[in-house]
Amino acid sequence: MQHSHGSDVAHSGVCPQDLLARRINVLGPHTPLFYDEPLHLVRGEDVWLYDHSGKRYLDVYNNVPHVGHCHPRVAEAMYRQASTLNVHTRYLHNNIIDYTERLTATFAPELSMAMLTCTGSEANELALRMARHYTGGQGIIVTDFAYHGNTEAVAEIGTGFMPEARHTKRVKAFAIPDSYRGIEGVSQDQLAAAYTGQIDRAIEEFAAEGIPFAGMLVCPDFANEGLLNVPEGFMEAATALVHNAGGLLIADEVQAGFGRTGKHWWAHQWFNITPDIVTLGKPMGNGHPLAGVIARPELINSFTSHSMYFNTFGGTPVSCAVGMAVLDALEEDNLLANAVSTGAYVAAGLRKLQLKYPIIGEVRDRGLFFGVELVTDPQTKTPAPKAARRIINLMKQQGVLISVIGVHDSILKLRPPMPFRPEHADLLTHTLDKVLNQVSEELSHG
Template structure:
């Protein structure tokens, strides 16, 4: 059976069940955008505006956003909006002219990293950054082999789609790519997650070598979001990083989703594991919705590539995007959003753990800060995933005006990653809706 290309995708065959306005939008969309663009939910949401942690549809309904990590400091944050507006009315150009703002932003951004990571190259998207990271890693190591997890997602360029198994079986992996199981303590070796993950990485390195391929990099999203959200025990990544470095490869931390304080414990996901990557990928949350991304690197890893390869990105590092990025860092600091993610995130996990005591479909609650996964199972003894139940909950919550998503290899894990200003009151609203939805779903089982 071919798995769906996207979890919780709207089925166009059900369009006849929608109201006339939605059907008309779908017809227009299909005509000009074609079939590649997918929509969420059994009944799509027509959004018209957003503010803070809420989004509003065309009928004026207010949705609590428990899913979108792009507006990291909240939708349409006034400080970010003002910074963008002021800069776009002043100057917008590229990095081949001197400009102070890019330097001010780069300095503030780099100050959040360990001292060994002191260079940054700006791009527009996480996909571009992943592509650039692969080029730098291969240039530095002389290898071509890449190791990723089995349901990883790192972007959509030609090169990066080859290391993104979550794109589906019709997007082939590169011959130089090897996949390893996610560090799943529920279905794997819970006694020593780190040792087991490192063993799988070593096996991938050995297989590459047997095929005459030298390893270039291990690349992981440090919260393993597409694999189903795996955060603990903190530190489990370190043995695998040691393994890949002993083989002559580098470690690339994909921080697009766990970065910028989202895990609560640290500014960057890799810091929870006590490791310093060679390269760090950043993206979506950097500009709170404005396209800006970047690659942070150890100077010794980047130097040879920078000297030999002609690299330029017209929009990467433009003043307007840098203004947005700087404003995001300022809001994170002023409003203490990392600490908020830690305290409210812990409160949410405690609430979900209480629900797990009452509903056996919850196999495990895991995560850190404002990145939480709720693993839904058919049986707590076998841990068999229950993707159908997950989709019922996602759409049941949407009917209660809660926006959420799902991830994992079977689409069986509720993915919880709200904007960072999410409050305790917002968490209570969410937990009550989850309880109500679970009660209804359980009654209809």
């Protein structure tokens, strides 16, 4: 297939300031944008992005282009299927069967059935409906800094970001399990029990308020929460509590899935647990809107026999061809193994920087997902959001794209496309070294 980069030329005459003004006019001022000076991108390839002036950026942020920006295999599969047939799922077609068979094979045997959607929000909404239908409950437990999407039911569980979450009785939150800061007065050994104690209490409170319990929905990587390392045994104990109370465990793998964390396909597989429902999205279609729910057959059959579920664009032949090409690329390019080896290499580089710069309080790594906790002082562990913001903007100026997460926006979020290699890691750590040096100087001069 021919790739045309003619749009670069067309775009190169556009002034980003004009584009920004027009954007605000037509999309409003509150549609989020990254960076103090927004970036005007025109092209992507592998781990690289190019702006309107032709400047190249190393992408250490975007997980949606999972197998690399504009992967030729994915683009080709999309083009070929879109030129042959694209219809909704109320006809027989091989693609959806081949794809969901292959996808479900990466899960525990009991998680053998799938429903496809277009977004992670839809997948989580569907998972909530399914869990509430199956258990007859309403109450859902989430972390106290959760984001799981943008529909009404999902906004209600978005404790970190959505006003809707403050005005509902159906949702209770527990503090993000955090081995770095822990809970004052609680020893490391007791941490898992202290955090699961909060889940126990939430279940009791639902019962006391007459709200039957439906389950717990968490990202098993606690990604939006700051990629916290949870105390050992926490997930297993929390899952047992939820199940003993008749609830279901929903694992939101929208960010953490498809081998991102290395070694395993799914982040929940790091723990000795099997969720009842798993939700998928973002990297699933490498940028094409493909998402879904994987669950035990009785959950899906019970829900779909009660409530018709149809999603016009979910699981079309084109979407499934794209999803299949993503799986092919992951396997053929050995990207899970790369997440393990390059991930360890990046983590080692970041830990070297931690020894040099006291502003780095903790480096967290899971495969090709990193959280770098910035603090004003390693003893007090006071979050350093201003420095974080300065760092991401300076990194961008130097041609490396990263972002921030966490309750205080003080944790650098590094989550590159999966073909990230050691030479890219060297560029990342070299640039971060320079930027940390500059920011440390600035801080020392007040």
